[in-house]
Amino acid sequence: MRVALICHCVVTGMGCLLFSILTTPASASAPDLPPPPNVLLLVADDLGYAELGCQGNASVKTPEIDAFSATAVRCTQAYVTAPNCSPSRAGFLTGRIPLRFGYEFNPIGARNEDPQTGLPPKQETIAEYLHDAGYTTGLVGKWHLGGAADFHPQRHGFDEFFGFLHEGHYFVPSPWNQTTTWIRRKGLPRGHIDRYQAGPNLIYSSHMGHDEPDYDANNPILREGQPVIEEAYFTDAITREATSFIQRYRTCPWFLYVAYNAVHSPLQAKNETLERFASEEDIHRRIFLAMLYDLDRSVGEILRTLEETGQRDNTLVVLFSDNGGPTKETTASNLPLRDGKGSMYEGGIRVPFLVRWPGQLEAGSVCDATVSTLDLFPTVVSFIGSASQVELDGLDLAKVIQSPKSVEDRVLYWRQGKRAAIRDGRWKIVAPSGYDSPSQWQLFDLAEDPAEKNDLSGHPDHRQHLKDLLRKWQALNRQMAEPIF
Template sequence: MKRIFINTWMLLVLGMGGVWRATAQQANSEQQPNFILIFTDDQGYGDLGTYGNPTIRTPHIDQLAAEGQKWTNFYVAANVCTPSRAGLLTGRLPIRSGMQGEKRRVLFPDSKGGLPLSEQTIARVLKQKKYRTGIVGKWHLGSRPEFLPTKHGFDYYYGIPYSNDMDRVDSVPYQQAITQPKNEYFQVPLLRNEEIIERPAIQNTLTERYTKEAIGFITKNKGEPFFLYLAHSMPHVPLFANEKFKGKSARGIYGDVIEEIDWSVGQIIETLKKQGLDKNTYVVFVTDNGPWKIFKELGGSSGPLYGAKGNSYEGGVRVPAIFWGPGQVRPGQVTAIGSTLDILSTFAALAGVDLPQDRVYDGYNLSNVLRDSHAKGPRDEMFYYHASQLVAVRKGPFKLLLYGNSEWAYPDKLVRLDAPKLFNLNEDISESNDIAAQYPDVVQALQNLAEEHRRGIKPVVSQLDLL
């Protein structure tokens, strides 16, 4: 009798435990996830320890990759800053929104254009589910009041409106200002929402202050779903090192700057854990384009890739990308093709938001790969643009290059190749072996794909060329 009572009691307890687990799982599934997108400027594919750099110490980012997913075939929407950021936030190739230019490759302080208000940013999309949205760092999608982040779905903005080498004092030669930088050489403003709170921005402490602002945003909004876009101003030149990190890296000042960004990542993750948010937050670390190699030791490394910022070789557009989310992102190295164009669709799917169907998107939902690092990714092709010119196309492992320029690139002229070049990127990551003559059928198929894509592009006014 006693045994029957004990067994019955155990079944009851186990049953109640099962009900509790089911209820907890249901509650967790109904809880909106948080999103943190960390975006660096001009950081190369080879500038992190986890991607093979032998001298720059990035333990926090390396740990992020070890606990999450490290993507090795991840691309940006464009090979320079403004169009790359437009593609990231809208999930659309920049040419669809006019965020590409022939006269100017990026926006400048005197530019009259900016990201059109008709575009749907990640922030605006997530607002449909009542997300709190904030950007800390560099914007570079229009500095006029009508184009600032607060007009594009962000509740809060703290940062600089364009690149940190702009608003240079005319009396100081550019080369001197870059190689021997002083804060007073660049009259870049620091904004809070729409108000200038500091000019010139004291750049030595920007990374530290960005980090504090980001932590403040997380802490303030921990009780509701949030999206934080942390867009670091560096390692774009001029390089300003914080005194706490100056001279600490074997890689010189460039390494000092990267190692402070790594510290910043560590602070963000520590905050999530302290606030009990780590199990319900996706963190993505990615950069905006390849390294600016013309500045030599002041620029970064594209590692095994050929090319740099401003061209459409792999070194200009393939970037480090890490997805982290304990219990949500299955750890592993992902070799599937992905892009910053996919982040909008992925975040929307994870948040349960339907994207507006009145426009063409160039992104894919990567959530199935986040759940299983070995899953087949939805993206099998990539279109490479230089301003409004389609210069290359990739499908599977094959990349067809139609135009070329110098390895060190930006600023540099684009040259149409006499004959297209074909590379198998799975076997030739550095694009050193042209196999077009061996695979004429693949060349033709990719040319057809490029032509089909061009027919789907509708011309719009270039926002970058509005002066």
Template sequence: MKSVFQWLVWSALTFFAGGAASVSSAAERRPNVLIIVADDLGYGELGSQGFTAEIPTPHLDSIALNGVRFSSGYVSGPYCSPTRAGLLTGRYQQRFGHELNPSTAQRTPPNVGLPVSETTLGDRFKAAGYKTGWIGKSHLGYAPQFRPLKRGFDEFFGFLGGMHDFLDADADPANPILRGTERITSIDYLTDALGREASAFIDKHKASPWLCYLAFNAVHAPLQATEKYLDRFAHIADPKRRAYAALQSAMDDAVGVVLAKLREHGLERDTLVVFFSDNGGPTPSTTSGNGPLRGFKSQTWEGGIRVPFMMQWPGTIPAGKVDDRPVIQLDVLPTALAAAGIKAKPEWKLDGVNLLPFLTGKNSAAPHDVLYWRFGPQLALRMGDWKILKAPGAGVSADNPRGGQASTVGVHLYNLRQDLGEKVDLAATHPEKLRELVAAWEQINREMIDPLWRDGAAERGTANKAGKKASPE
């Protein structure tokens, strides 16, 4: 009888100890990180942005509803590849020469890509024991040393170039769709496929902490969609706008599939979700609109660098917030590191900041004193409500907007709170403010190096062997 009693006591203690361990394990689970990047999505396009409801985007809008929308969310480049280089490093891409775009696979020299001297988001998370996956577009170099599997990512499904056909996997043999290193020879619709692949990655690693970087090529050209999505917009007469709407709707559906997978596995409260666009919309070519902002993709006007930008982390980031403090995609890396409990080190020299204290009410200040841009001859700097700028139509030739070197001679000055559309140049009437911003830009610019390649370097077969310190001008 005594032995039976002892067995029951032992069993009970074992049961409760196991239960406590299980609860403790769940409580100590590190959060997942899901980073979703749209391609060429303009500031004015999502319903949650408040400018138009022409193209319903309920799944993307739900991220803003369940978290925070940054109305002054920026990217560090007005073009695809530089922004992605900044995202993956948390550093201004001009620090390491990735200021301009590579070109096509046939024309890009083998030394053009995100420098291997830079440590990526994937590297940081993989070293911390996370499962890391990259789904979608790379555009950070074609040579083996630049590919996702060499940059800290365990798994890759996507393509290496700057764009891809949505319907034909073999449209460009030099830029195939890859699973790891294996070519994929057929797809149904690429946006749908990327959503499925991200969902499958979550399925596979649901029991472990993971980082998933989901980089859509929607809504970048070519404007291709299946009848399923085109039929939703039969009422739009303009065929270009209708095709664009279908592309955006397909991306929203794919995001919905991934968010549903989080809910299916009970991971919504355990996952930091970030969404932004890599640059502003190229309105003339695709109709992707930038709302009230001036300018387009490839320009340092607000329309080229201010983008839809939102985060959710239920239970940590309060829901339904709109935050007007300027933030930038460089902040994603340090924010994700902080969420995962990975301590950033000073020697990493990050330019981004951890946004969590600002979003949870622990810090009411602005995350950044200034934000900096340089893109060939174009430049910008935002300080509070003020911005200096050189761009096409403001001191830069529209015929050569990416050639040459930036200079602060002849910069324009705008007050964004009073003039969001950047219509009234205040340089002549506010000379002291102009000098203050110019001095700030030149101080930061002295820390940067020249581009490692010229824009379209690949098209001219040129790539610098090494960057050098940029001229103060």
């Protein structure tokens, strides 16, 4: 008779109690199986491709992430599924191109509370999959996949949730004490150009030509489903909640998605951190650097908690950004890539990506293979062993990194409104503002031109590449659903 091993978790003040029940016959014993790995996703918000020391930027201070990179695999050609926050998250949480289920656009403001706007309940998330595999699952930080009741994180597989539901949030409650804040305004008082000192620690800027979104309107900090007053700087609150989760569930397999809202606007830095960057003359850039420093410090504290609780070697850790940085808005750099957030050029969809998996991947190595955040869910499926409810679009990340030549002809696809792109191996076509005719597409050889400076679409030697990629894009486009909002 087959032996069944049932793992039941009871949450107590001591954490998680595991016990096993063996079926008959009494003489049978469970095989000695290694414990399933924990999964930790550390996702920065709007972090540019070039804004880490390990990515080659000597002007930023990211010592913790740089140290983590030395123990991980740094992927130089990693992509997200959309050039902005919400559809990117829909992609990596479901392991599917979000366009397959109509998730094309990025809801902002009051649209977040639209009862028809959010991640469809029938779409299985990595959290639901792991929850059903016996994992304890948690989300700390930003959700941005629907603010109505049907779309709450706890209805998408998360056992615990601490954070907010919309696209952004101020880092401290009003009146923003102990911080310096940079706020976009449509206009400034007469006589002021570009910037205006509205208070001792408040700067208004008209450089974007519009107001800062009303991030906190109808968007409270929640614990599970209940509003709470959070006085701590929110990056610090995320650290506190994430380390608590790791400590409490150290004897269970767990999945934790740490969704930072740094370095997304509003730009708001702790004054004590800002002092570290006094040599930076531009206050706009100085605030960004301070926010990034606190994000880095948070990552370091979370990783140290893994070490201190003896979970380092049994935890798959992945750190990446949800999309490229919005350079004009926040000063984030995506160099040497072209453009940034919202764009189908490389700066909008290629992101910093670090993965550490002790015993599976070579520490301190660099991978130049094409990887995608779509690969996260299939990687989890590969070690759990049971199939997902739906067909996934990604690949097993470990196999991609270990055998990069196996994905030299990998195809990745993007579309949002009239913007579109497809990458096939070294070749990529981009329609920056319309894709109705071949003349609207640009062609780039990313192996020779990662900055996408040299459009080859009009070159006779490369017309066949353009035609082949257009056929593949059109074939994939026919498979996609109509937008759901």
